[in-house]
Amino acid sequence: MSRISGVFAGLKAEGRAALIPFVEAFDPDRETSLALLKGMAENGADIIEVGMPFTDPMADGPTIQAAGRRGLLAGATLKGTLALVAEFRAGNAHTPIVLMGYLNPICSYGVASFCQDAAKAGVDGLIIVDLPTEEADLVLPDAGTNGLDVIRLIAPTTSDERLPKVLAGSSGFVYYVSITGITGTRTASAEDLARDIPRIRAATDLPIAVGFGVRTPEQAATVAKFADGAIVASALIETLAREDADAVLRDVKRLSAGVKGARAA
Structure with a gap:
């Protein structure tokens, strides 16, 4: 059983x-993002999502775009x-880590090498925002060989007919993008979730x-009443941008x- 599956089973x-909080790597610097990873695990995070900074984060709103830029500027x-x-991972063997990012840097790194190195580093899952379902075989074989869950995105506009195709080969959990649009904008209502989550289940x-x-x-509590994770x-x-890591x-x-x-x- 993978770390992700084990957490959800427990x-x-x-x-x-x-609770799945997000950290952008190197935002605003490496030391702070490492402190956040450690501190989140100690303050109630069940799984942690780590953003891989990229120059063209098409799904992200201004807030995470800015975080990615700060991360890139920090190296x-x-x-x-x-x-x-x-x-x-050297100090935490139990909290799952999921990397979230875009396909271009992974292809530049080399998919096979990236999956091998990610597994060695202690990564548990991958969310590749712009990986089309029809091209998932670019990543799925190497991810599977290295024990990495590939977590797929489902949107409110994903039809019942397309759901099985999008979810084919996915593992770990399903990431439901609860709104149409970019990150950090409006929030789905209880009525939206009550309608949409059973359809995905x-x-x-x-x-x-x-x-x-x-x-x-x-x-987050509203989400937790209908879904398995927020x-x-x-x-x-x-x-973080307004205050500090402690906040x-x-x-x-x-x-x-x-x-x-x-x-x-």
Whole structure:
């Protein structure tokens, strides 16, 4: 069983959803992003998503675009991001790490080499935002050989007919993009989630995590009532840019409390 599957199995037994916060590698510098990785794991993060900075992040809103730019200016590379994960993994053997990014840098690195190096560093899963379903075989074989989950994105506009095609070969969990648009904008309502999550569950046995627009403990709690995980990114990046890493960790702790109390409430 992979670390990701193990976490979701344990949380299902507890009767609660996962909190999945986001860190952009090297934002604003390597030391801070490493401190955030360690601190998030200590303050309630069940899985951590790590952004791989890229010059053309088409799915991201201004907040994460700016974080990626800061990371690149601080010297972020794919090798540097993997080394960051490896340093985190040296002190934490249990919290799953999922890399989120774009296909171009992975192809430039070499897909086979990237998957091998990611697995060696302690990465558990990959979210490749712009990997088309029809070209998933670019990554799936090497990811599978190296024990990496490939987590696919589902949108509100994904039809019932297309769902099985998009999810073919996916593992770990399903990332439900709960809004049409870019990261960090509006938030899906309880009514939206009550309508959409059952439709996805009918097509897969994988856990479903909801992202794009989840910002507050209350919104995370709403997600946790319907889905298996709440992903929070832009709100944490904004806190980091406005305040500091300690403030981000306080937010993570509050988000974790919201998720943990959602179903009990």
